[in-house]
Amino acid sequence: xxxxxxxxxxxxxxxxxxxxxxxxxxxxxxxxxxxxxxxxxxxxxxxxxxxxxxxxxxxxxxxxxxxxxxxxxxxxxxxx
Numbered sequence: 001x002x003x004x005x006x007x008x009x010x011x012x013x014x015x016x017x018x019x020x021x022x023x024x025x026x027x028x029x030x031x032x033x034x035x036x037x038x039x040x041x042x043x044x045x046x047x048x049x050x051x052x053x054x055x056x057x058x059x060x061x062x063x064x065x066x067x068x069x070x071x072x073x074x075x076x077x078x079x080x
Contacts, residue, residue, distance in 0.1 A: 009047035
């Protein structure tokens with residue numbers, strides 16, 4: 001299994017974008033038969049995704065731009 005990597009959105013938190021991203025992740029899980037640990041979080045005003053295969057997830061993110069980053073401090077993370 002590949003290592004978990006973290007990705008940070010270039011866009012700040014937004015109520016509409018939150019709904020879109022949550023729906024995108026749900027669609028990803030419905031269509032992909034994965035056992036990875038992909039999760040969507042918010043922290044420090046941005047969105048964060050933890051995943052083992054970002055390339056497989058990318059088509060489901062509706063054009064939202066994420067870049068690889070270091071894991072944020074656990075105290076800042078809020079799951080969506």
